[in-house]
Amino acid sequence: MPWWRRSKGAASGQVIDQSGALVPVKSEQFDDLAELGRYVAANGIRVVDPGVPLSTYAGTAAALNVWETQPSVRKVTDYIARALATIPWHVYERVSDTDRRRVTDHPLAQLLANPAPAVTPSRLWHSVILDWLIHDRWCVQVLPNADTPSGWELRRKPARRMHVLADDDDQPAWLHLISSRGPSQVVPVPGPYLFDHGYATIGADGTSPMETMRQILAEQSEAVAYRRAVWKNGARVPAVIERPADAPGWSKTAKERFQAAFNLFMGRGSSVGGTPILEDGMRLVTVDAFKPVDTQDIEGRKLTDAEVSSFYHIPPELVGAREGTFSNIDAFRQMLYTHGIGPDITMMQDVLNTMLVPLIAPGTDLYVEANVEAKLRGSFTEQAMLLQTAVGAPYMLRSEARARQNLPHVDGTDELITPMNVVVGGLASPTDTAPPPQLPKGQGRPA
Structure with missing residues (x-):
């Protein structure tokens, strides 16, 4: 039974349209909140909360699922x-x-x-x-x-318990x-x-990516269900035993004795892995049984991984797709923090600078910046070569x-040593080769 039914006809109920006039409604019923929300939005029916479509509340639980x-x-x-x-936030x-x-120290x-007690x-x-x-x-x-x-604490409000209400211009006005x-x-x-919130066609509550990827994910669910059924119902034994039609009569006791003996060779007894003894002209015949490769299980999962990765703008190679x-x-990996999640870092950085800084440090010239460099650093050898060449x-x-x-301190080691072959105007780095010889004017370089 539908959980919601709207009044039918002018005799049973009316609704208010966008102009404020009473309009009789016809008989309709809605199976879920999403369907009701789409009808309300399409017909311009006013509701108590115009900022959040009713379908959003149903979509929250669906997204978590x-x-x-x-x-x-x-x-x-x-x-x-x-x-x-894991990107550290620095204050400057x-x-x-x-x-x-x-x-x-601010x-x-x-x-x-330290955003909150017992929360990293x-x-x-x-x-x-x-x-x-x-x-x-x-x-x-x-x-x-x-x-x-x-003297402050940051406490997360779960998205399932929070919605952004908008004004007539879809600008956030209330939480x-x-x-x-x-x-x-x-x-x-x-x-x-x-x-913060993403774009929504109605209101300012964002649009769950799970709704957009619903068709792709539904296809994956159907594929998993199909493969599970194949594994459950498909033949798993690559051979069968054929008994001639003209073989002597097979009593119930003889049949049960043969089945019990054959089970010993199938892994259910001490004779597992041995050779069964057939009787009455029986033959062990191989058949084209179900093979796991036929379901393309790995290929299907990698395809879905790649689709979801592309949807979130990250290279599929990073998640093994x-x-x-x-x-x-x-x-x-370098692209991940620039083209991949670089825009996400900027958006979070903007929220901290426009909402958190005025609360904690009003009237100051402080700002928050993500230390992305900490994620892009190479190995110690690469850093040493780069810095030595740079300075x-x-x-x-x-x-x-x-x-x-992790060695103890030794006196006399707090001075910077500069090799004799590294001087101002000489070599650019101790890793460089010697400079070319200076020749008198008018003489060319030796052949």
């Missing part, structure tokens, strides 16, 4: 969330147009380093980013907390916060909340090198 049941979605979204959540002070200073920096920064942002990737919206509440070093312990709250924005080499995997001389103290190797 997709993440729980679809391996491709969880694999890709978890990969992106882990990559984004804009001293001048050409001078920036790293700030570590409450803003302390809050980003990476774990907080991992959950927040998953909300964003699954529901296309996220929210974090900023609360005073005297028990933290910064609808649903609580399981009390009445729901509708709070105006801006306020003590950090939030396509094979790659060492060189192109390294190139894809034109050794850049590390002997004491710093000993500390990197």
Whole structure:
């Protein structure tokens, strides 16, 4: 039975159209919230909350179910969330147009380093980013907390309990916060909340990617169900035993004795792996039975992984959907933090600078920046070669090198040593070769 039925005819009910006139309605019924929401939007029927279509509330639970049941979605979204959540956030002070200073002792920096008691920064942002990737919206509440070093606390508001209500121009105007312990709250924005949302055709609540990928994921679900049925019902024995039609009569006792003896050779007894003894002219005949390769299970899963990866704008090679080499995997890793999730980093950075900084550090020249360089650093050997070439001389103290190797400090190692062959105007780096000899004027280079 449908859970919702609208009144029928002028005698039973009327609705208000966009002009405010009463309009009789015909007989219709709706099987779910999505169908009702589409009808309301298409016919311009006014509802109490024009900012959030009714279908959104039904889609929230459906999106969570997709993440729980679809391996491709969880694999890709978890990969992106882990990559984004482990990027450290640094706070800087804009001293001048050409001078920036790293700030570590301000409450803003302390809050980003310790967002809440018993909650690490990476774990907080991992959950927040998953909300964003699954529901296309996220929210974090900023609360005073005297028990933290910064005096503040960041608390995630799950996307399933939060909706963005919009005005007539689809601009966010309120946050609808649903609580399981009390009445729901509708709070105006801006306020003590950090939030963001994607595009929606109606309102400002975002559009879940799970809705867009529904057809692809449904195809994958059907493929998995088909392969499971094939595995369950397909023949698994590559051979059968044929008994001649003119063989002597086979009593029930003789048949049961033969079956019991044959089971010993099929892995159910001490004679497993041996050779069965056939009787009465029986023959062991091989058949073209079901083969696991026929279901193309691996190919189907890789295809879905690649589709979901492309949807989230990351190279499929990074999640194993396509094979790659060492060189192109390294190139894809570099692209991940620029073209792949680079826009996501910028959007989160914008939220912190426009919503969090005015709350914690009003009237200051502080700003938050993602330290993407920490994710793009090469090996120690690559970094050493690059820095040594860039500065034109050794850049590390002997004491710093000993500390990197966890060796004790030794007196006299706090001075930078510059080799004699590295001087200003000489070699650019101790790894370079000797400069060409200077010849007197008028003489060419030797052949």
